[in-house]
Amino acid sequence: MTNILRSDLYRFVKSKLLYGIMVFTAIIAFSLMMIMRQDIRLGISVFGNLTAFKGIEDVIRIGTEYQKGLGILVAILISVLIGQEYQWKTWQHKWIINKSRTSIYLSKAIVSSITSAVIFLLFELVSLISSGQISNILTGEFVATVICGVAIYAALGTVICLFSMLIKNSTTSTIVCICYVLFSETLLSIIRNLSNFSASVVKVVELSIRHSIYGMSTIISTTSVSAGMTISIVINSVIIMFVTTVFGLIVFRRYEL
Amino acid sequence: MNNYILTAEKIKMRYGKNTILNDVSIHVGQGDIYGLIGKNGSGKTTLLRILTGLIQDFDGKVSIAKINTNETRIAVVINDPSLFLNMSAFENMKEQAYLLDLHDDFQIQEALKTVGLTDIKNKPVKNFSLGMIQRLKLAMALLKKSDILILDEPMNGLDPNGIVDLRELLLHLNKNGMTILISSHILSELEQVVTRLGILHDGKMVKEVSTHDTFGNGTSLEKLYMEYTRGGRTND
Numbered sequence: 001m002t003n004i005l006r007s008d009l010y011r012f013v014k015s016k017l018l019y020g021i022m023v024f025t026a027i028i029a030f031s032l033m034m035i036m037r038q039d040i041r042l043g044i045s046v047f048g049n050l051t052a053f054k055g056i057e058d059v060i061r062i063g064t065e066y067q068k069g070l071g072i073l074v075a076i077l078i079s080v081l082i083g084q085e086y087q088w089k090t091w092q093h094k095w096i097i098n099k100s101r102t103s104i105y106l107s108k109a110i111v112s113s114i115t116s117a118v119i120f121l122l123f124e125l126v127s128l129i130s131s132g133q134i135s136n137i138l139t140g141e142f143v144a145t146v147i148c149g150v151a152i153y154a155a156l157g158t159v160i161c162l163f164s165m166l167i168k169n170s171t172t173s174t175i176v177c178i179c180y181v182l183f184s185e186t187l188l189s190i191i192r193n194l195s196n197f198s199a200s201v202v203k204v205v206e207l208s209i210r211h212s213i214y215g216m217s218t219i220i221s222t223t224s225v226s227a228g229m230t231i232s233i234v235i236n237s238v239i240i241m242f243v244t245t246v247f248g249l250i251v252f253r254r255y256e257l
Numbered sequence: 258m259n260n261y262i263l264t265a266e267k268i269k270m271r272y273g274k275n276t277i278l279n280d281v282s283i284h285v286g287q288g289d290i291y292g293l294i295g296k297n298g299s300g301k302t303t304l305l306r307i308l309t310g311l312i313q314d315f316d317g318k319v320s321i322a323k324i325n326t327n328e329t330r331i332a333v334v335i336n337d338p339s340l341f342l343n344m345s346a347f348e349n350m351k352e353q354a355y356l357l358d359l360h361d362d363f364q365i366q367e368a369l370k371t372v373g374l375t376d377i378k379n380k381p382v383k384n385f386s387l388g389m390i391q392r393l394k395l396a397m398a399l400l401k402k403s404d405i406l407i408l409d410e411p412m413n414g415l416d417p418n419g420i421v422d423l424r425e426l427l428l429h430l431n432k433n434g435m436t437i438l439i440s441s442h443i444l445s446e447l448e449q450v451v452t453r454l455g456i457l458h459d460g461k462m463v464k465e466v467s468t469h470d471t472f473g474n475g476t477s478l479e480k481l482y483m484e485y486t487r488g489g490r491t492n493d
Contacts, residue, residue, distance in 0.1 A: 007355035011341065014348050089337040093397070096309050096333050097356050 004094060004107045012111055017080055021073045025119055028069070029126035032059045037132065056131045060142065063123040064149045065221045066156055067181055067214065070123055074116045074153065075177035078160045082108055083170025105252045109161045109245045116157030117150045124149065144225040151237035152216050156181075158241045159213065162248040168255075184214040211236050261322065262287040262329060262436050263308065263405060268317035270303055277303045278315070279460045285405075285438055285453070287324070290431050292447040293440040294482055295457030301440040302336060304457065305409050308438070309333045324404055332403035334394045336410050342383040346374055346393050349382060350400065357401045368396040373422065387414025395423070399430075406430060408439045412446060424450055448478040458486045 012018055036056045062068055085091050094104055124146050131137055160177045167173035188209050195205040209215045216233050223229075263285040270278040278300045285291045295301050306312045308319060309331060321329050340349050350365040359365075369375045372392040377385075382393065391411055398406060412420050420443070427450055431437055441447050447454070448468075456464040463485045468478075 003356055003358050007352050010348075010355055011344070011352050014344060014352075016343070084341060084343070088342060089335075089339050090341060092311055092333075092335055092337065092339050093353060094356060095311060096331070096335075 001103045001106065004103050005110060007094075008107045008111045009114075012081060012115060015081060017077055018115070021077050021119065022122055025070065025073060025123050026126045029059070029063070029123045030130045032062070033127050033130040056127075056133065057137065060124060060127050060131075060137065061145070061221045063120055063127065064145060064152065065217050066120075066153065067185055067217070070120060070153075071156060071181035072178055074119050074156060075160050075181045076174060077119070078112045078115060078157060079164040079174040079177040080170065082112070082161065082164035083173050086168045087170045101253045101255070102249055105165060105249050106245070108165060109158050109241075109248065112157035112161035112164075113154040113241065114157070116153040116160070120149050120153040121146070141225055144227065144230045145220055148216070148220045148225055148230055148233040151234045152213055152220070155213050155237040155240040155244070158244045158248075162244050165248055165252055184212075188212065188214055213237075213240060260287050261285060262324070263319075263321055263438065265304070265308060265319045266317055268304065268307060268315055268319070270300075270307065270312070270315040277460055278307075281317075281457070281460070281462045282465075283308075283455055283462065284465065285436060287322075287436055288431070288434065289453045290427065290437045290439065290451050292451035292454040292478075293438065293457060294442070294444065294447065294454060294478075295440075296486070297442075299457040300460045301457055302409055305333075305407055305438070305440060306335075309335075309407055311335075321405075329405060330401065330403045331405045331407060332398035332401070334391070334398050334406070334408040334411050336413070338390070340382050340390065340393065340397075343381060345379045345381055346385070346396075347378040349393065350378075350397060353397045353400055359401060364400055368399045371399060371426065372396040388416055388419045391415055391423075392419070395426075403435065405436045405438065408437070410440055410442070412441050412443050420446055444478045444482060451478075454478070456482055456485050 164173045195201045268281040
């Protein structure tokens with residue numbers, strides 16, 4: 001397992017796409033922060049509610065809302081890197097060397113989670129450093145928000161890994177992953193509207209949405225994060241990662257590589 | 258006593274309604290250079306994929322004998338690209354080395370040197386010719402010492418020099434104890450290296466023979482192949 005993990009990490013680290021996306025993320029974070037420091041009002045809306053930036057804290061919070069842009073970069077990166085294995089049929093080496101499908105999948109899920117969390121951390125770090133107010137921003141609440149963000153992005157990484165591993169075509173998996181990120185808000189709104197026929201169903205749906213990746217990301221970007229909420233979000237994210245990975249493993253084991 | 262290191266018995270394989278392999282048996286002896294020949298679509302690649310474990314949904318039995326109670330290691334050169342085209346030759350080798358639990362670059366350098374790719378090891382594989390890709394895949398197969406080397410159409414895309422180099426390399430590896438199973442269309446080349454051969458025709462093994470018993474009395478591989486694939490003769 002460690003060999004395949006090391007091999008996957010090596011390939012991710014050697015990818016120009018990873019560095020391209022990291023540089024782009026850093027530039028976006030830096031630019032947004034500079035715009036806010038010049039007191040220029042700005043808003044972002046990607047198929048959803050408009051997020052208007054009023055202060056530099058809003059730039060830091062926007063990182064936690066994966067559907068506003070950062071999630072798209074994560075989706076492209078992970079789906080392309082995993083899709084290449086199908087495109088060039090490189091699974092075969094791993095299979096011949098007696099690597100089990102369980103370890104092949106687990107390794108991809110771990111690397112995807114790490115990559116996703118690193119992209120988020122980079123955004124937050126560049127925002128923090130370029131804010132010019134590190135001592136003001138670096139509070140317990142900021143740390144709690146970052147911890148929640150890392151957990152949410154790690155869970156997002158496993159979901160994107162699931163799509164990429166189960167869709168055997170690189171281009172299709174990239175499109176599906178981007179659609180998942182962009183339309184999760186729309187999809188959940190449709191589900192919410194469809195569940196209106198019964199009060200108990202509404203309750204279940206609302207609970208599910210609150211505990212989904214999108215729900216958690218919305219909560220931490222709109223409310224002040226407490227210690228209790230942090231624990232709850234981390235546990236919830238771990239459960240999402242576990243369930244997603246187990247489901248992916250069951251399906252992937254049946255695949256002809 | 259038969260000293261077979263790799264055997265497959267009564268292999269049956271279907272894709273939908275098409276029978277790809279029908280009761281195919283193959284016996285590769287330790288130290289053999291086994292040539293697997295047959296026209297396109299005869300089932301060579303499918304048989305090799307079954308032997309390497311890439312296809313598991315088949316009927317029949319594949320056995321790999323242990324050598325001195327040690328697990329027999331198989332290295333494979335498959336026909337698919339199976340390389341990261343955006344990475345360099347060295348990076349592809351390094352990625353493979355991690356999978357094989359090799360942490361020293363020495364083996365990588367040695368394998369690249371063996372196939373003559375040292376000078377271009379840092380070039381992206383997407384700029385490689387087909388022949389260079391074949392050499393790189395061979396280098397990856399040679400990264401860790403193996404007992405059996407399986408090659409699927411390794412001469413595809415190689416220029417005359419490349420074919421001669423590959424022939425010499427295979428003979429050298431075989432001399433050092435490696436058993437080799439090779440599928441190819443180039444009968445004249447195979448004839449120069451194989452010690453045993455199997456002729457696959459329409460999903461059936463029509464002849465399995467030792468070349469020592471067959472060649473040398475005016476019978477060429479081409480003649481033998483034509484006899485069993487066009488003449489309607491079957492295995493004894």
